[in-house]
Every structure is written in structure tokens, then in C-alpha cells.
Amino acid sequence: MFRLIWTLSVRTRDYLHRYMPSNRLLAAVRTRRGLKWGMPAMLVALPYILIASVCSGSAADGGPGWLHLIVLWACWNALKFMVMGPVSVVLLIRARLREAAIRRRQRHDSLAEASTHEPDLRV
Template sequence: MLRLLWNLSIRVRLFLRTYMPTNILLNALRTRRGLKWGVPAMLIAAPYLLGAWLLTVWIADGGPGWLNLLVLLFIWNALKFLVNGPITMIVLIRARVAERRDRRLAERESTGYAISEDAPLLISSRA
């Protein structure tokens, strides 16, 4: 039974990541090219929160109760974008630091100033 539930949850997650628009966009934002758009994509949360507010007003004025599900969906999508922004910023900073480190290492190797571990350190007697 546990195996069946596990497999079902895997299939549902795969379906949601493949076909739901917000998940497709979040997957694109998690790529190296998309990381720079993570913080501006946080603004997408604003229309979702506005939509959730409008739906709650409609529900309070006598609208159908099933709209509460849409309110939850809108709030969930807004939270996904709000949380993803800082995460992509941190990942982007880490990627740029790693790229800069690799670029500097490549420049040192190309100029012949590569430091090997077994080479003795030369310390100048000048102070």
C-alpha cells in the first residue's frame, strides 16, 4: 500500500511539474540562464494575491463556496514565486562566484602562473 501511494505521489508530481504553467516557469527560472529573472519574477505574486483578494470579496458577498479552492491555489502560487526569488538570488551569486573562480584559475594556467601543490613556496627576503 505504501509503495502504491509513493508511486502515485511521484506520478502526480511529474504531471504537475510538466503541465502546470507556474511549475514550468519555476523550472525555467531554476536554470542557469533563468536565475537572473528570479527576483523580478517575484512580481508575479502580486496578480495572484490580487486575484485571491478579489475572490474572497466575491465569496463574502455571497459567491459560491468552491471558489475557496481557487483562493488557496492563488495564494499557493504567490508563495511559490515569493520564496523562489531569494533562493534564485542566492544560487545566482554562488554560480557567479564559481564562474569567476574558474575564470581566474584558467587565466593563471594560461599565463603559466599555475600553483601546483608539490611546488615549493618561494618567499621573498624583501620586507
């Protein structure tokens, strides 16, 4: 039973990550090239907040109860985008520090290699 539940949750997660637009956008932001778009991607949370507000008000005014599911979905997606902004800044800083360390190490290695291969010009 546990294996069935585990398999079902993994397949559901894979499906959602592959086909849902918000998850595809967040996956693109998590790449090295996309990290710079993390803060502007936070603006995508605004339509989700608007959807949640409209559906919540409609449900409160006697609308169908399933609108609460849309409110939950919209709030969850808005939260994902709001969190991704600061997280992408941290990831970008970390990536740039790592790249700077690699460049520094390569420069140091090339200088060390050049100094060991210099011919001795003293006579």
C-alpha cells in the first residue's frame, strides 16, 4: 500500500512539473541563465492573488464551494513565485561567487604554470 501511494505521488509530481505552466516557469528561473529573472518573476504572483481574491469573494457571496479549491491553488502559486524571488537572488550570488573562484583559480594556475616554464636566461 505504501509503495502504491509513493508511486502515485511521484507520478503526480512528475506530471505537474512537466505540464503546469507555473512549474515550468519556476524551473526556467532556477537555471543559471534564468536566475536573473527571479525578482521580476515575483510579479507573476499578482494575477494569482487577484484570482484568489475574486474567487474568495465569489464563494463568500454564495458561490459554489469548489471555488475554495481555486483560491487554494492560486494562493499556493502566488506563494511559490513570491518565495522564488529572494531565493533566486541568493542562488545567483552563490553562482557568481563560485564562478569568480573558478576564474581566480584558473588565473593562479596559468600564472604558476607560466613561471615554471620560463627559461633560465642567466648565464
